[in-house]
Amino acid sequence: MTEKNRSQWDAGRFIQTLAYFEVIPLFSWLQRLIQGRANDNKDRPAGGKRVGVVLVAGATGGVGKRVVQRLVERGYKVRSLVRDIDKARAILGNEVELAVGDITQPETLTDEMMANVQAVVCCTAVRVQPVEGDTPDRAKYNQGVKFYQPEIVGDTPERVEYQGVKNLVQAASNFVTTSANEKLLFDFTNPSEDLKNIWGAVDDVVMGGVSESEIQLVDGTALFTGNVSTANSGGFASVRTRNFEPPFNLVGYEGVELRVKGDGKRYKFLIRTETKWDGVAYSYSFDTVSNSWISVRIPFTELIPVFRAKTLKDFPAIDLSKIYSFQLMLSKFEYDGELNPRFSPGSFTLQVESIQAYSSASLPQFVLVSSAGVTRPGRPGINLEEEPPAVRLNDQLGGILTWKLRGEESVRESGMPYTIIRPCALTEEPGVKALIFEQGDNIKGKVSRDAIAEVCIQALEQPQACNVTFEVKEGSDQSIDWQSLFNSLERDD
Structure with a gap:
């Protein structure tokens, strides 16, 4: 695919993204109608x-x-x-x-x-x-x-x-x-049926860009892969969960641990404590080792509150009692306009085996x-x-x-x-x-x-x-x- 073709914005994919994440109720209803589940809310994920x-x-x-x-x-x-x-x-x-x-x-x-x-x-x-x-x-x-x-x-x-x-x-x-x-949040080694319908792509198409990504359940892992482009002022690709209802309650835990195998690039993990589509997220950047499995521990105390990659000063700490969604992202930008030092446009691959909450303190x-x-x-x-x-x-x-x-x-x-x-x-x-x-x-x-x-x-x-x-x-x-x-x-x- 040439850079010229890749620069053509895909309005259909934009609408499909909004429908999947129920951003615009009419789009979501039409999608469920086409799929024969217009009145079915049973597939809403529960934390x-x-x-x-x-x-x-x-x-x-x-x-x-x-x-x-x-x-x-x-x-x-x-x-x-x-x-x-x-x-x-x-x-x-x-x-x-x-x-x-x-x-x-x-x-x-x-x-x-x-x-x-x-x-x-x-x-x-x-x-x-x-x-x-x-x-x-x-x-x-x-x-x-x-x-x-x-x-x-x-x-x-x-x-x-x-x-x-x-x-x-x-x-x-x-x-x-x-x-x-430990609380196992996502086990991709043995995925359930509902796990297959939770994660979806959120790429820079929502901002006019042309990057493309997807998540597949392959060989006991979740494969986050695609092509990221800086055309049309874009530069990010991500996969995100639909909002959980009820949300996860991670009170008493110290952080989240990811088991991943990457390509040497730097990725972001984001957590959202509100149901808004375009709202505040708590972000953490982590580096991968090319073609090697590593465990990435993300302490909640090190999460950075952001809005569209801009840090929010004096913002409240994360409310662990209501975790509504999670997101994995590859972005050209780090925070506040700074560039990701390990970013390069083109194809990328990140495999995820599991995501779990951890704590040094036991629960009853x-x-x-x-x-x-x-x-x-x-x-x-x-x-x-x-x-x-x-x-x-x-x-x-x-x-x-x-x-x-x-x-x-x-x-x-x-x-x-x-x-x-x-x-x-x-x-x-x-x-x-x-x-x-x-x-x-x-x-x-x-x-x-x-x-x-x-x-x-x-x-x-x-x-x-x-x-x-x-x-x-x-x-x-x-x-x-x-x-x-x-x-x-x-x-x-």
């Missing part, structure tokens, strides 16, 4: 889809079903451990993956159930109901044991709260192999919902008349708190990074109000199941939540600063 599975035990319970719902809403892959599949379908719906098993029967906690599990959230508990029975709408359950004489129904606290939790811990420690301080792999008061039965100086019903009635309820404490101990002894959450009296009040975290097992109060489900999710994303045990109750403040709450906690000895 959580490239992380490992979160296994939720006790998924049909009051807290468990809320944990499942919130994980799904955030784009996590969720596997619900249930005993009754028909009951689970009625409660959780048809879109949630179910695994049939029973924590009191370790033989049911199979290799298949634990496959690709990155973290476990355990919300299992014995069933407690009023002695005279519950109402069809569970109104007595909603008001708690404070108003009705309670009794244990079904399995004993020893089997569920201790032995069952211990069984689940052992299964998790044997099969949860994904490193807690086992989150256990226990109970406030577990250390109080038999504690010297305790006035039982001032304690919650569960403490006063511990012996009557089969030592429920005593066995919960034994279950906690099995988690602490497992060697896995963990979080143990001890809620005060649980309520069915909707929403998540301000919370108080304390340690030492002394506080009394109430907290909603909605709030505890959210605490479970937040714990999975906070390095500060590793190896801590704490109590939770509803507070009076108007807002929640999750990082400050977890930072206030001391790790278990």
Whole structure:
């Protein structure tokens, strides 16, 4: 192809680019119509889809079903451990993956159930109901044991709260192999179908240039290749993901690592925290070694905020809680008009094997919902008349708190990074109000199941939540600063 032909701007390719990235809704609708998917939004990529599975035990319970719902809403892959599949379908719906098993029967906690599990959230508990029975709408359950004489129904606290939790811990420690301080974002060695429809070319055709690039999945890699031209004042070629919904949440990670084989040129990696087509990006330049595989670590602290390759002074640091898109680029320009010292027009090739987030700090792999008061039965100086019903009635309820404490101990002894959450009296009040975290097992109060489900999710994303045990109750403040709450906690000895 001659330079003259190459200098002819391609309006069709320009429109195709805008349609693929849904910049102009009409173009996008027409493209979907032509492809027979005019009303199909199911192909919108989700930021959580490239992380490992979160296994939720006790998924049909009051807290468990809320944990499942919130994980799904955030784009996590969720596997619900249930005993009754028909009951689970009625409660959780048809879109949630179910695994049939029973924590009191370790033989049911199979290799298949634990496959690709990155973290476990355990919300299992014995069933407690009023002695005279519950109402069809569970109104007595909603008001708690404070108003009705309670009794244990079904399995004993020893089997569920201790032995069952211990069984689940052992299964998790044997099969949860994904490193807690790495999150695989894109695995091109084993690409899924949806991965093939996420990345698309964004070349200088959008600015009037004539450079051309594409991304292909070849031999276990993503091949970013093409021809970059400086004609028509152009000079860049790139591939970019469509916006993720929900976005990736990389809070707690320190940076991104690329496994690449290049051609000796200098490339850019960009991250966007807004959904705008032509908005601010956070950029990092890296050099490749011709025909050699290298690992490129990109610390988030070294990302440069840019708008069209112009640096933005005094701009906020990157918001890691909402990563909407990623981009790889070969550009004539470095930043602020400076030239890329390794740039040359013509063909280029960059192979990418994987992209993952990394951190030197671990994230929790086992989150256990226990109970406030577990250390109080038999504690010297305790006035039982001032304690919650569960403490006063511990012996009557089969030592429920005593066995919960034994279950906690099995988690602490497992060697896995963990979080143990001890809620005060649980309520069915909707929403998540301000919370108080304390340690030492002394506080009394109430907290909603909605709030505890959210605490479970937040714990999975906070390095500060590793190896801590704490109590939770509803507070009076108007807002929640999750990082400050977890930072206030001391790790278990």
